[in-house]
Amino acid sequence: MATIQELARLVRELEDQLVVCMRCGMCQAVCPLYGETGREADVARGKLALLEGLSREMFRDPAGVSERLHRCLLCGSCAANCPSGVKVLDIFLKARAILAGYQGLSPVKKAVLRGMLGNPEIFDRVMEWGARFQKIFTRPANETLGTSCARFGASLLGNRHIKPLAPKPFHAELPSLDEAPGASGVKAAFFVGCLIDKIFPSVARASLKVLRHHGVGVYLPDNQACCGIPAASSGDLETFKKLVRHNLERFPVDRFDVLITSCATCTATIRKVWPVLFQEEGPEVLERVQALSEKAMDIHAFLVGRLGVAPDPVPPEKDALAVTYHDPCHLRKSLGVFAEPRRLLQASPSVRLVEMAQPDWCCGLGGSFSLEHYDLSAGIGRRKRDQVAAAGCRVVTTGCPACMIQLHDQLSQAGDTVTVRHAIEIYAENLNS
Amino acid sequence: MISKALIQEFQKVVGSDGVFADEADRAAYSYDAAVLEPVVPGLVVRPTTAEMLSRVVRLCNENRLPLTVRGAGTNLSGGTVPRPDGVVVLTNGLNRILEINTEDLYAVVEPGVITAKFAAAVEARGLFYPPDPGSQAVSTLGGNVAENAGGLRGLKYGVTRDYVMGLEFFDAEGNLVKTGARTVKCVTGYNLAALLVGSEGTLGVIHKIILKLIPAPQHRKSMVAVFDRVSGASETVAAIIANRIVPATLEFLDNFTIRAVEAYSKAGLPVEAAALLLIEVDGHPGQVEEEAAKVEAICRERGASSIQVARTAQERDKVWEARRAALSALAKLKPTVVLEDATVPRSRIPDMVAAVEEIARRHHLTIGTFGHAGDGNLHPTILTDRRDEKEWQRVERAIDEIFDRALAMGGTLSGEHGIGLAKASFMERETTRATLDYARRIKRALDPNNILNPGKIIGDA
């Protein structure tokens, strides 16, 4: 086991980035977790101070620091608002890797991550099994949302109203494609992402419909792996790198012009996390990672920025369906994408966009954060639910399947009859096929 | 070390949720926004009622535990850096707006209410609470009162002190003290509120604040004036006031800050300019238009090379974006940011800007200066890396010299950021030995066990 000195040396490598934080505290205003708990150890400033204290051996509690570091949605709200430009997410991910290295992963996490995610075929098989068996374990909870709450296994699922696994994952429906570019002259690889594949295949369907409508040739390789964010955020670099390498094989960069995803989290991970966590690998791998990473693009940003899709010049009818839009942190805060999904909604005549208060307030899911800290996650989610409800729309749209899960859960628990859709689904429905 | 038994006592008072005893939790309360060494406190407690707060103070006093109240921890002078054996008392569980009275124009709040949230709640009722420190999105009203915080509107609207009508606070024994009232006039007893404002938690623990509100101005107009000489800018400031115009804001950016903001935000600022003035007049529409025209003429007379008047709300936002971006733009240039606060009579601004430039040159330091020109309250912002020991020594010498120059010009150590630990050792330079003794005697009389934020402002009493 590493000594405290060794650990301190590792953490000291972060020092150049840590020292940039001037402790101004401005992140308190935007951190959804701090908004819920009011605890300084939950806000970026507190976590950065703990890491710095650890690196300077001011105190000796790596386990305590690690635990607090994991109380974080990795939503990037702090970084997006930081006057000093602290690269908070880079720091947190690196630090998690270092601390995990020190403590070793918990046996359960090791099994789940290494055994399932790290091996895409097994992961898919386990999830398919789950789809077949889940009906036995759950009962319908709220018809509008189509969620199910746990009848058995309450300890695992808690009170969550889970969006069930799709009966058939997207990859089983359409394993692969390799089309020539159409009118647009662009060929796009489509990175499906686990949540869309297994829970929201309709989003993948809609995405492909839209791409084809705009004359984009689709390259869809089979046997795609997870983008790696669950592994990276647990500090399991080994699994993370294995997944990225697998995807590098599946997506040879010379076969397409852009890499499109409809999952905000996948896009942000590929663009922002991949290059950072491959820094210390040899230049050859790093270059390949960078080349693929640079091609990654959010689907809304691609349609609006690259293909020039513009809002309908005719304003929507008064009786058009009112929909509101929730900004996924990974789109707005990590990638600066917020106008584009709105443009697509405005280019959809069947709907009328109504903004909710604070559309960019985090939904509270934060991936594995929600598994480990469900009450906190749900607390943040309730605030989002209230904002959605106050907007008075029957549909809430967003640009990330992870946010869709949380919105489903919170709206369903509150008994709301609001449906949750991906913005691309709305846009797709408005296209004459 | 605070004993287990004592920790349990605190838990009995505030509940076990309200006591943080783990090292990692405590370590998150070891600092504030000042560039100082962190100190991990012995315990952190979070009361949620006045009753709890009073009992926490009493328990600290009975056990001789140093007590540091903490709002958002954004002060820039070490006011919330605790003692290693001390207790940090959080106010963010005391964050209710108790009353906004639109007839009698006052509000009653608990100390943990966030400044910007309060200002927005007041605005929603058609009224105005002017003090707007740059940290208002997170700072607390209790912290504002205890630091006598200022902001951008000080020239016309004053600072926090000018809005405190009354206070309720706990003395060192946890007894309730009431001062001031909900009335405009009140001469009932000593003006203890005045003593508490700016006391940085050393004389009492505030639990209720009565704040004055005013009607919101109906109209505002903003403009940016560009100057080739700093003296042109400060002569303009003097001339505006000599013409009986009191702008709501009158902000100054020096050339270094202009270039930093431009590099950061590409807003199209004139990078060659020696100084920018951002000016806003507000009030009755007719008067605002008239004053804006006068201000524009004065700027031209004093050699402004260009003036842009904001015609729309978007243009107005753009004007203020540059000012809001100043600290961010500077902060991004170097790891460590020391935000100074020396203040001079406003006519001495050109001398002070020149002095800061000269000090920066002599010590090979990077210093950008911006701030509240109307108040003579500049923020020379030293950009450095605190890990570079040699440079850090030069930074300390530079700060020392900035103070000396400001004092020589009839100025003061701190316009709004407070003394705390960071400037406690400079107090005698501005005042007298007797002044400090006088303050220490007050402190000793009111807090014989020296538990209330010891070491701050007056050193160890």
Ligand SMILES: Cc1cc2nc3c(=O)[nH]c(=O)nc-3n(C[C@H](O)[C@H](O)[C@H](O)COP(=O)(O)OP(=O)(O)OC[C@H]3O[C@@H](n4cnc5c(N)ncnc54)[C@H](O)[C@@H]3O)c2cc1C
């Ligand atoms: C980016 C930035 C910009 C800033 N801009 C400005 C500005 O424009 N103008 C300005 O004046 N300041 C400014 N400040 C400084 C700071 O924000 C203010 O001093 C603010 O008032 C501090 O509020 P707080 O809630 O953070 O108080 P804290 O920092 O938590 O506490 C400040 C002091 O008040 C005491 N205190 C807090 N609550 C109580 C209470 N209930 N009873 C008794 N004592 C109490 C504390 O013990 C401490 O001594 C800025 C700071 C930053 C980081």
Ligand code: SF4
């Ligand atoms: S906003 Fe940025 S610099 Fe300020 S405390 Fe938070 S992380 Fe640090």
Ligand code: SF4
């Ligand atoms: S990433 Fe999100 S949850 Fe984590 S510290 Fe930053 S704002 Fe808070």
